[in-house]
Amino acid sequence: MENISQNQVIAVSNFSQKVTDYNQLVKTRLTFLVVLSAVITYATAAFNQGIVWFDMFILIIGGTLVTGSSNGINQIIEKNYDKLMVRTANRPVATNRMSVTEAVIASSLMGVVGVLLMGYYLNTLSGGIAALSLLLYAFIYTPMKRISPISVFIGAFPGALPVLIGYTAFSGTLNYEALILFGVQFFWQFPHFWSIAWILDDDYKRAGFKMLPTYAKDKKSALITLAFTICLLPIGLMPTFEGYTGLTSGIVAIAGGLMLSYFSFRLYKTCDNKDAKRLMFASFLYLPMVQFAYLFDKI
Numbered sequence: 001m002e003n004i005s006q007n008q009v010i011a012v013s014n015f016s017q018k019v020t021d022y023n024q025l026v027k028t029r030l031t032f033l034v035v036l037s038a039v040i041t042y043a044t045a046a047f048n049q050g051i052v053w054f055d056m057f058i059l060i061i062g063g064t065l066v067t068g069s070s071n072g073i074n075q076i077i078e079k080n081y082d083k084l085m086v087r088t089a090n091r092p093v094a095t096n097r098m099s100v101t102e103a104v105i106a107s108s109l110m111g112v113v114g115v116l117l118m119g120y121y122l123n124t125l126s127g128g129i130a131a132l133s134l135l136l137y138a139f140i141y142t143p144m145k146r147i148s149p150i151s152v153f154i155g156a157f158p159g160a161l162p163v164l165i166g167y168t169a170f171s172g173t174l175n176y177e178a179l180i181l182f183g184v185q186f187f188w189q190f191p192h193f194w195s196i197a198w199i200l201d202d203d204y205k206r207a208g209f210k211m212l213p214t215y216a217k218d219k220k221s222a223l224i225t226l227a228f229t230i231c232l233l234p235i236g237l238m239p240t241f242e243g244y245t246g247l248t249s250g251i252v253a254i255a256g257g258l259m260l261s262y263f264s265f266r267l268y269k270t271c272d273n274k275d276a277k278r279l280m281f282a283s284f285l286y287l288p289m290v291q292f293a294y295l296f297d298k299i
Contacts, residue, residue, distance in 0.1 A: 021092035025075060025103060026068030026110075035063040038166035040291045041181055045170040047298040052170070058121045059169045063162065065114030066130045070158070072107030073138035076100055081146070081207035087200060118169065126168040133161040145209045152193050152211060160186040180238045184253075184290065187235055190228035191260050192283035194221070195267070198276035222268040225279075229264040232286075233257040239294055249290070249297035256286045 042059055043051060075082060075093045082094035092098035111134050119127025137158035144151035163185050167178040197204060197211035198221070204211050213224040236257050240250030263279040
């Protein structure tokens with residue numbers, strides 16, 4: 001009986017560790033935020049005709065699988081570099097708790113199933129954009145991080161494609177409204193990721209990642225961050241200007257853009273990690289705040 005009890009404890013412990021490992025492999029919290037932006041955009045596109053709940057379910061499942069696949073492939077490719085950074089040293093592939101073979105099989109299955117689900121049950125356009133997003137993130141953005149700071153610009157494309165996936169999941173087509181919403185998420189990523197890169201600069205440099213615009217925490221990097229942040233002000237207002245949403249969302253977008261611009265300007269003035277953290281937390285608030293404003297301004 002004692003041996004059985006010990007075996008059960010070991011089995012439970014192993015299962016718990018495996019769940020934790022897969023949670024880290026797919027980056028569950030990041031995946032949730034990515035899928036959330038697709039879901040909000042789907043609801044925004046579907047407002048006038050009504051949400052198809054089965055399609056929403058497929059979008060959530062398919063989006064989760066494709067995003068999880070992208071994150072898994074990223075960790076396979078960066079296995080040896082993750083070992084060098086404090087933030088990523090405990091990832092399952094980096095520590096060999098999960099073999100590369102297991103991670104490849106799991107990530108490949110998630111990617112293929114996710115794309116096929118969206119392509120078959122939603123439409124070929126949303127499935128194709130999902131496949132493009134996976135390929136850009138995993139096989140172009142990921143290796144480019146060690147080559148040039150332009151990786152952040154490249155990564156902003158797959159980072160904003162969930163908006164188009166969500167929009168086309170309902171409409172089956174791309175239009176000007178979809179491209180504007182894509183533009184908001186595209187430009188939002190620069191203050192978001194550069195503030196994170198500023199905070200984690202020492203960690204990134206251990207692995208040879210070139211994430212900041214000038215590969216340095218200097219005035220020029222901060223100025224470039226400020227310039228891209230300011231771009232959110234007119235872009236965030238465009239759905240209201242074009243008549244897709246009302247005045248309320250325009251006010252929210254301007255307020256959010258001014259908030260980000262203020263913290264970005266503070267970073268330019270001080271070049272201090274504390275202001276980079278303020279900008280990062282402000283960016284976490286900006287995107288869902290503005291996207292929900294676009295949605296509810298149609299109600």
